[in-house]
Structures are given as C-alpha cells and as structure tokens.
Amino acid sequence: MVLKVMSANQAIAEAVRLANPNVIPVYPITPQTTISEYLAKFVADGDIKAEYIRVESEHSAISACLGASGTGVRVFTATSSQGLALMHEIIFAAAGLRAPIVMADANRALSAPLSIWNDQQDSISERDSGWMQIYAENGQEALDSILISYRVSEDKKVLLPSMVCIDGFILTHTVEPVDVPGKEDVDKFLPLYKPEHAYLDPKRPMSIGTFTDPNYYMEARHDMEVALEGAKEVIAKANTEFAEIFGRKYDFVEKYKSDDADIILVAMGSICSSIKDVVDELRDKGEKIGLVRVRVFRPFPTDEIYEAIKGASKIGVLDKNVSFSIGGVLHNEIKAKMDVDAYGFIVGLGGRDIKPEHIKEIIEKTKNPTKHSQWIGLNKEDL
Amino acid sequence: MEISDKEFFAPGHRACAGCGATIGVRLALKVLGENTVAISATGCLEVISTPYPETAWEIPWMHVAFENAAAVASGVEAALKSQGKTDTTVVVFGGDGGTADIGLQALSGAMERGHNLIYICYDNEAYMNTGIQRSGATPYGASTTTSPHGKESFGEDKPKKNMPMIMAAHGVPYVATASISYPEDFMKKVKKAAEVEGPAYIHLQQPCTTGWGYNPAKTIELGRLAVETGSWILYEIEEGEFKVTYRPIQRRAVNEYLNAQKRFKHLTDLEKERIQSHVDAICIELKI
Numbered sequence: 001m002v003l004k005v006m007s008a009n010q011a012i013a014e015a016v017r018l019a020n021p022n023v024i025p026v027y028p029i030t031p032q033t034t035i036s037e038y039l040a041k042f043v044a045d046g047d048i049k050a051e052y053i054r055v056e057s058e059h060s061a062i063s064a065c066l067g068a069s070g071t072g073v074r075v076f077t078a079t080s081s082q083g084l085a086l087m088h089e090i091i092f093a094a095a096g097l098r099a100p101i102v103m104a105d106a107n108r109a110l111s112a113p114l115s116i117w118n119d120q121q122d123s124i125s126e127r128d129s130g131w132m133q134i135y136a137e138n139g140q141e142a143l144d145s146i147l148i149s150y151r152v153s154e155d156k157k158v159l160l161p162s163m164v165c166i167d168g169f170i171l172t173h174t175v176e177p178v179d180v181p182g183k184e185d186v187d188k189f190l191p192l193y194k195p196e197h198a199y200l201d202p203k204r205p206m207s208i209g210t211f212t213d214p215n216y217y218m219e220a221r222h223d224m225e226v227a228l229e230g231a232k233e234v235i236a237k238a239n240t241e242f243a244e245i246f247g248r249k250y251d252f253v254e255k256y257k258s259d260d261a262d263i264i265l266v267a268m269g270s271i272c273s274s275i276k277d278v279v280d281e282l283r284d285k286g287e288k289i290g291l292v293r294v295r296v297f298r299p300f301p302t303d304e305i306y307e308a309i310k311g312a313s314k315i316g317v318l319d320k321n322v323s324f325s326i327g328g329v330l331h332n333e334i335k336a337k338m339d340v341d342a343y344g345f346i347v348g349l350g351g352r353d354i355k356p357e358h359i360k361e362i363i364e365k366t367k368n369p370t371k372h373s374q375w376i377g378l379n380k381e382d383l
Numbered sequence: 384m385e386i387s388d389k390e391f392f393a394p395g396h397r398a399c400a401g402c403g404a405t406i407g408v409r410l411a412l413k414v415l416g417e418n419t420v421a422i423s424a425t426g427c428l429e430v431i432s433t434p435y436p437e438t439a440w441e442i443p444w445m446h447v448a449f450e451n452a453a454a455v456a457s458g459v460e461a462a463l464k465s466q467g468k469t470d471t472t473v474v475v476f477g478g479d480g481g482t483a484d485i486g487l488q489a490l491s492g493a494m495e496r497g498h499n500l501i502y503i504c505y506d507n508e509a510y511m512n513t514g515i516q517r518s519g520a521t522p523y524g525a526s527t528t529t530s531p532h533g534k535e536s537f538g539e540d541k542p543k544k545n546m547p548m549i550m551a552a553h554g555v556p557y558v559a560t561a562s563i564s565y566p567e568d569f570m571k572k573v574k575k576a577a578e579v580e581g582p583a584y585i586h587l588q589q590p591c592t593t594g595w596g597y598n599p600a601k602t603i604e605l606g607r608l609a610v611e612t613g614s615w616i617l618y619e620i621e622e623g624e625f626k627v628t629y630r631p632i633q634r635r636a637v638n639e640y641l642n643a644q645k646r647f648k649h650l651t652d653l654e655k656e657r658i659q660s661h662v663d664a665i666c667i668e669l670k671i
Contacts, residue, residue, distance in 0.1 A: 022465035023458060051461035056492030060454035063447060063489065067422065067458030070445050073465060075458070093447050200443040200459060202418045202471060209446035210433035 001179050008139035008171035011178045012078070012104045012164070013038030015146035017048050018186040019102075022073035025053035025064035030116045031168040032080040032106040039076075058083035062090040062103070069099035070208055072199035074150065077101070080168060081108035084122045094161045095130030095224060097209055100153035100193075101161040102146060107269065107320075108168040109350040117351020118168040120269065124321040124329050130224045132162040132231060133298040135268035137254075139176045141295075142166045144248060147181075147190055151238045154193050158231045160224065165297075167270040167320075169351070181246055189245050228299045235296060252301035254293040255308050257283060261290025263366055264309050267318040268294045268330065271347070271354055275318075278359040289363060294330065306338045315342040316366030318354075322346050327373035344373035352377050384567045387413045396439040397431040401599025403589030403606065404428050404505045406563045408476060411503060414573040417442060419472040420459055424452035424481030427512040428505065450485040452477045453493035453502060460498045472577055473500040479520035480510045483544045494553040494582045501576045501583045504546060507591035515594045519544035522614075523661070524654055525646045527594075532649040542661075550584040551620045557583035559619035559628075563590075564606025568617055568628055575621070588615045596645020608640040613666040630671050637662050 006014070012035050016024070024043070026036040042048040051068075055061045058079050065075045079087060084105055094101050105123045109115040123133060134149065136142040142164060149162035166172055200208065212220065235252070243249035254272070257279050258264050265275055272293040282289045292308040294301070309315050319328020326332055331344030345362045348354045358377050365374070375382040391412035398405045404427055412419065423429040423446045432439040433446065447455045456475045463471050477486055482504040490502060509527045510516040517530040517539055526538040551558045557579040561569035569587065576583030590597070590605035597605055609615035610629065614637055617629040637659045641647040650658075665671075 023461045025458060025461075049465075051465045053457055053461050054496065055454065055457070056488060056495075059451060060457070060489050060492055063451035063454035064458030064461070066447055067445065067455035068462035069458075070455075071420075071459055071462040071466070073462045075462075089448055090451065097447070200420045200445060202420065202443055205441060205443045207433050207438035207440050207444045210435040210438060211430050212435040216435050 003177035003179055005175050006139060006178050007034065007173055007175050008136070008142040008166045009034040009106070009173070010038055011139040011143040012146055012166070013042065014180045015143040016076045017042050018181065018183060019074065019076070019147060019150050019190060020048060021050055021076040023051045023053065023064070023068035023075045024077065025055045025061045025068070026077055027055050027058045027061045027079070027083060029058065029080045029083040031108060031172040032078045032083070032104065034172070035078040035104055035106070058086045059090060062087040062094060065101045066090060066094050066097060066099050069101055070097070070200050072195040074193045075101055076103070078104040078106070080106040081110055081122045084126065085110060088126065091126050091129045091131065096220065098159040099161055100150070100159055102149045102153055103161065103163050104146065105163050105165045106168045106172045107165050115350040116168070118170055119320040119349045119351070120165065121321040121349070123163055123165045126163070127298060127329065130160055130228060131298060132160060132228070132296070133165060134162070134296055135165045135294065136171065137270055137272050137293065139171060139178045140248070141250070142171065143178060143180070144242065144246070144250065147186060148238050148242055148250065151190050152231060152234050155234045156196055158227055158234050160227055160231065165269065170270045185245050189242060231299050232301070250295060252296040252304040253308050254295055256291040256293065258290030258292050258308055259311070260288060261311070262288040262313050263316070263363055264290045264292055264312040265316045265318060265359070265362065265366070266292045266294060266305070266309065266330065266334065268297060269320070271318060271320070274354060274356065275359055278356050282363070300333060300337070302337045305334060306340070309340055313341065314366050314369070315340055316345055316362050317342055318345050318347050318362065320348045322349070331373060343369045343371070346373070346375045347377055384570065386570070387416070389413065391417065391419070391441040393439045393441055397434055398427070399592055399599065401592040401602040402431070403507065403563050403591060403602050405431070406602070407503070407505050407569070407587050407589050410563070410566050410570055411474065411573045412442065414570045415472050415474060415577055418470060419474055420445070420463070422446070422452050422456040422459060422473070422475045424475070424477035424486055425449035426478035426481050428476055428478065430512060449481055451489050452481060452486060453490040456500050457493045457496065457498050460500050475500060475502045477502065477504055478512070479504060479506040479508060480518040483519040483546045491553065494550060494555050494584065497581050499581055501573070501585065503585045503587055506586060506588050507594055508543070509594050511591050511594045520546065524650050524658055526649055527646070537650060537654050547584065547586045555582045555584060556580065556622055557619070559585045560615070560617055561585055561587045562606045562610050562615060562617060563587065564603045565610065565617060565629060572619060575619070594646070597643055601643070605643060608635070608643060611635045612637045612640040613662045613671055614640050616665070616669065616671065627669055627671065634666060634671060
C-alpha cells in the first residue's frame with residue numbers, strides 16, 4: 001500500500017477515475033469545484049475516457065446525468081449547497097426513474113445568509129428523495145464510499161442513486177494520507193456496469209418518465225421504499241467484499257468505545273474525529289463515554305443504531321442541520337424510531353467551529369438534560 | 384418528396400381532435416426513422432403521448448421535467464457518443480413554454496456546447512397543457528387566461544419572443560422556422576437538421592384548436608393562413624446564411640388569420656391595423 005497525501009476532493013476524483021464513468025456533467029461551486037477540476041484534468045490527460053460536459057447549471061448537471069444514465073452508462077457529478085438545492089427537482093426524478101447515479105456533495109450551508117462554509121443542511125434537506133446517503137469522516141472513506149456507492153446503486157435489486165457527503169473545507173480542502181487502490185482491485189470489486197433493464201436503445205424502444213394517474217403512482221413510490229430498505233442487504237454484502245479486497249471494513253454505523261459507555265454521542269461526518277479525541281481524553285479520566293458515528297444515513301439503519309446505543313443511559317445527538325421548530329433531523333429520527341433517552345444539539349451551522357470544549361459541554365448537558373433540543377456554540381444565549 | 388409510410392408515433396394517443404403538435408411529431412419521426420431517441424419536455428405532448436402503461440412512441444423516449452429537456456438530451460447525446468453510437472439521432476420536442484421560457488437556459492447551454500442534437504419547439508403560442516396561459520411566445524393581442532382582454536386590456540401587450548433568432552445568435556449550424564401546414568418544407572428542414580454536424584433548432588408553429596379557438600377540422604387551414612398572411616414566416620439559417628423558404632404568391636390580409644380565431648376576436652380595427660403594419664414592415668424587408 002502506498003499512501004498519497006491529498007484532499008478528500010482529490011480522493012473522490014481518484015475514485016471516479018477508478019470507476020471510469022462514461023459521462024461527467026459538472027458545474028463549479030465552492031467547495032466542490034476542485035473535484036470538477038481534477039476530473040477535467042484526468043479527461044484532458046486521457047486518464048479517464050469520459051464525455052465531460054461543462055453544463056450551464058447544477059440543474060442541467062443532474063439532468064444530463066439522468067439522460068446519460070437513461071442510455072445505460074455509468075455517470076458521475078458533484079455539487080454543494082445552492083447547487084444541490086437547485087438540483088432538488090431532478091434529485092427526486094433521478095430516484096423515481098431508478099437511475100444509479102453517484103454524486104458527491106461537499107456539505108455546505110444553505111443561503112440565506114450566504115455562507116460558503118460547512119454544515120449538512122444541504123444534503124439532509126434531500127433526505128426524502130429516495131437517494132442513498134453516506135457521510136464520510138475522512139478522505140479515505142470518501143474515496144472508498146464512491147466505489148461502494150456505484151456497486152450498491154447499480155445492483156439490480158437497488159437501482160437508486162447515491163450521494164457521498166463530505167464536509168466542506170474540513171474534508172474537501174484538508175490533505176491527509178490516502179490509499180488509492182489499484183485499478184485491477186477496483187475492477188474486481190466494481191465490474192463494468194451492464195444494465196439488465198432495457199434503456200434508450202432503438203433496437204428495443206421503451207418510454208422512460210411517463211405520466212401516471214392515481215392507479216399507478218403509489219406502486220412506483222412503494223417500489224422505491226422496498227428497494228431502499230432492500231439496499232441494506234446489498235450494502236452489507238458490498239462492505240464485506242470491499243474489506244476482503246481492500247482490507248478496510250465499513251459498516252452502517254461505527255462504534256467507538258461505545259460498547260460499555262454510559263453516555264453516547266451520535267453524529268455524522270468529520271466532527272466524529274474531534275469527538276473521538278474527546279472520548280479518549282475523558283476515558284483516560286475514567287468516564288464511560290462513547291461515540292456512535294452514523295455513516296449510512298439513507299437507508300436509515302434503525303436496527304444498527306439502536307443496537308449500538310441502547311445500552312447507554314443517555315444519548316446526545318449532534319446535528320449540523322436544523323428542521324426549524326423541531327430540531328436536528330438525526331436526533332428526531334432517532335427519537336421517532338427508538339425508545340431511548342436522547343437529547344439533540346444543533347452545532348456547527350455555517351462553519352461555526354466545534355471545539356473540544358463544545359463537545360464536553362454537550363456531554364455535560366446530556367448527563368444533566370434541561371432541554372429536549374438546544375443550540376451549542378452560539379455567541380448569544382440559546383433561548 | 385418521398386414520404387415514408389412507416390409510423391413512429393402511434394395513433395390512439397390522448398391529444399385533442401385537430402391537435403397540431405402530434406402532426407408535427409409524426410412528420411418529423413417519418414424523416415428521422417427508427418434509429419432515433421426522442422426527449423420531451425413536460426407539456427401537452429408528453430402528457431397525451433405517455434399515459435402509463437401506454438405510450439405512443441415507437442422509438443426510445445425519455446421525459447424528466449419541464450425546463451431541462453435540452454440538458455437531458457445533452458446527457459443522452461454524450462452517452463451515446465461515449466458508446467460509439469454516433470449514428471443514433473437525438474431529437475428534443477419542447478413546447479413554447481418549455482423552450483422560450485422555463486427551458487431557455489438549458490437550451491442555450493446545450494446549443495452553445497455544440498451537442499449533435501435536433502431541438503424542435505412545437506409552438507402553439509401559450510401554455511396549453513395547463514389551460515391557455517400566456518408564454519413568451521404568445522403573440523401581440525392574443526387573449527389568454529393570464530393575459531385576458533378586458534376593459535383595461537387588449538390581451539397580450541408584448542410581441543412574441545424571437546426564439547429562432549436567439550438560437551441563431553448562438554451560432555448553431557442550422558436554424559429554421561416551419562409550420563405543420565407545410566409538411567414538405569418542414570420535413571426537408573428536419574432532414575437538413577439531422578444531416579448537420581452539431582446542434583440544429585427548428586421552431587415549428589402548430590395551431591391549437593382549444594387555445595386559439597377554432598373548429599378542430601381547420602388546423603391545417605389555420606397554419607396556412609398564418610403563413611399566407613405573413614404572420615408566420617418560413618425561413619432557414621444555414622451556417623449563418625438566411626433564406627426565406629416559402630413565399631406566398633399573393634400575401635393575404637392579416638385579418639383573415641386573426642378573424643378565424645377566438646383569441647383575437649376582441650381586437651378593435653385599430654389594433655388589427657397595428658398588427659397588419661407590424662407584419663408589413665417585416666414582410667417588406669424580407670420581400671414577402
């Protein structure tokens with residue numbers, strides 16, 4: 001294994017090079033842009049044989065992905081924040097048309113006020129679309145998640161698009177050592193995409209994206225629900241095979257010193273690295289603190305999360321998003337699906353730094369809860 | 384002109400009697416043949432042709448949304464190219480709303496990038512699928528449900544957006560206007576559009592029985608009246624070269640066209656004269 005130092009954006013571009021999609025429509029947006037740039041250079045240098053479409057908007061980027069995917073080829077795009085929001089209409093259409101698109105989202109706050117910095121409001125707001133969502137903790141996981149996502153999305157039992165989410169700047173622009181797998185190993189794990197379904201083929205004409213009346217619509221949506229639930233089995237199998245080939249084992253959730261923990265924090269993405277440091281520090285002092293990192297957010301791994309947190313007396317859930325008047329989305333979903341004593345903490349919106357003392361404050365507030373849900377790190381009192 | 388008797392747009396679809404859009408699609412597909420992929424914008428055509436589980440399309444067809452047909456087609460074209468399937472024609476059918484209004488950005492992008500595709504705007508001059516609302520392609524004086532005539536209004540108060548010239552400004556190799564009532568002229572243009580390397584745009588006027596307000600038996604006649612009165616001009620722009628492709632032997636009075644439609648019924652003589660002089664100015668310049 002040769003480790004190379006690179007940003008998560010470059011790691012994602014490397015994964016895309018290895019997956020070798022036929023069509024890459026992209027539109028620049030901070031902090032995703034360098035993914036598009038690395039891919040442009042790969043195409044310019046002949047390292048990827050792909051049609052690179054410099055579209056005029058993110059709406060057209062995802063639309064072109066969907067058209068290309070309609071012909072039965074592998075596609076890739078990347079976006080962030082406003083770009084993802086602009087795609088919203090077609091995000092739902094892509095899942096409904098069962099297109100195995102893989103897209104990277106550089107997590108960034110949504111306007112207004114305008115912010116280029118990190119939170120996860122953009123991708124969380126697409127949670128009802130039928131896309132799978134993975135939140136990576138570091139560059140290595142970002143790379144690996146792209147490969148796993150293609151494998152799962154293209155599985156005929158799934159045929160749903162995937163979004164690999166990486167925290168803007170914290171991951172997109174931070175360099176770390178990353179193992180870039182060899183092409184032969186990747187080809188073993190991710191063979192050429194051969195759609196079994198009929199596509200836009202003049203030899204076998206079919207109509208895609210037809211108009212449905214109330215006699216059919218619900219069944220089509222129900223099929224998506226079944227496919228997304230069924231994806232769990234496919235993800236588990238992909239994770240196992242990925243570990244066999246590459247030696248890195250991923251799961252729906254990562255348990256960090258949580259098995260005997262009295263207080264467990266639950267979070268997604270890069271913040272989990274900071275939480276692990278705090279857990280280590282407090283463990284050294286004899287406190288039974290643990291972390292459960294939710295890696296796969298859609299399909300929602302209810303059983304895996306519950307198994308991981310049910311032994312704790314209290315749970316603190318960190319959300320870099322807010323559904324106004326109800327709180328953080330991950331917190332509310334955990335509360336909705338399982339009988340646990342969980343408290344919600346809204347953190348890090350618009351790139352607000354989450355320091356070790358904030359994490360310690362969250363742990364203290366989880367131990368001695370006063371509110372169901374609260375904001376941490378405000379420059380004013382959270383009323 | 385030899386016209387294929389093969390059909391790629393099946394009968395039995397849900398269009399209104401006398402629908403002009405379906406005539407246009409049928410004629411275009413006769414020229415393009417079976418090795419064609421069609422993309423539709425949301426609109427009348429998409430809704431009437433694909434009531435699931437039925438479809439009128441005998442060739443591969445895809446619809447995603449209202450404003451993105453040209454972007455979807457960009458992806459289809461690029462994907463076919465990546466598979467070496469460059470002999471397959473990609474054609475888009477978008478209505479005037481999906482083309483001149485909500486889809487203009489995606490269309491501009493696709494044209495400017497030079498994808499090898501044909502975009503056909505079937506122009507019935509308003510949002511007919513939602514019930515006759517004004518679009519950028521609605522002509523001056525037309526009464527629609529969102530530009531109704533009334534005590535303070537004579538209907539649509541802006542001239543029709545000049546889509547073909549906007550496309551020509553993109554420098555695409557082939558731009559044309561056409562009418563379903565001049566099938567040979569239209570089909571020749573579709574053939575040229577298919578043969579040209581790069582993007583081609585055809586703006587096809589098609590009368591709409593419900594939106595324009597006339598007897599469904601008169602669709603072809605209305606299309607002819609538009610052209611014979613100089614209200615709609617048939618031309619093409621090949622590699623920047625502008626050419627009128629049909630000249631009426633004797634240009635008829637615009638009133639004949641206006642008076643045949645309910646949407647212009649409310650206009651006063653003064654307003655009709657204003658429209659006539661506008662048509663005259665253009666026709667004199669083009670020697671029609």
